[in-house]
Amino acid sequence: MEAHQSGEQSTFAADAQWRQENASWLKRSRSVALAIIDFMQDNHLSRNDIAERFGVSPQYVSRILSGKVNFSFKSIAEIEERLGVDCFRAAACV
Numbered sequence: 001m002e003a004h005q006s007g008e009q010s011t012f013a014a015d016a017q018w019r020q021e022n023a024s025w026l027k028r029s030r031s032v033a034l035a036i037i038d039f040m041q042d043n044h045l046s047r048n049d050i051a052e053r054f055g056v057s058p059q060y061v062s063r064i065l066s067g068k069v070n071f072s073f074k075s076i077a078e079i080e081e082r083l084g085v086d087c088f089r090a091a092a093c094v
Contacts, residue, residue, distance in 0.1 A: 023071055028071075029069050030067035032064070032087045035065065035079075037065060047062060
């Protein structure tokens with residue numbers, strides 16, 4: 001087993017703490033990502049297609065779809081306008 005052991009120390013605890021501290025906006029970021037993914041599936045679009053619509057790189061679209069982007073309200077509004085989606089249709093503001 002030692003032959004397969006990583007030489008680097010695990011960041012699991014620090015990552016878990018970061019997710020816990022940022023849970024509120026991460027939840028909303030995932031809602032945005034899911035709205036975009038639903039739109040992509042409904043319209044048979046790729047990451048490249050979405051990147052063209054947003055004027056960004058496909059790598060940035062991948063980052064958005066990861067659900068870990070801390071969006072501004074302006075960015076969310078632009079996504080909603082360009083795709084005609086409601087990013088928070090299923091998310092409750094509590």
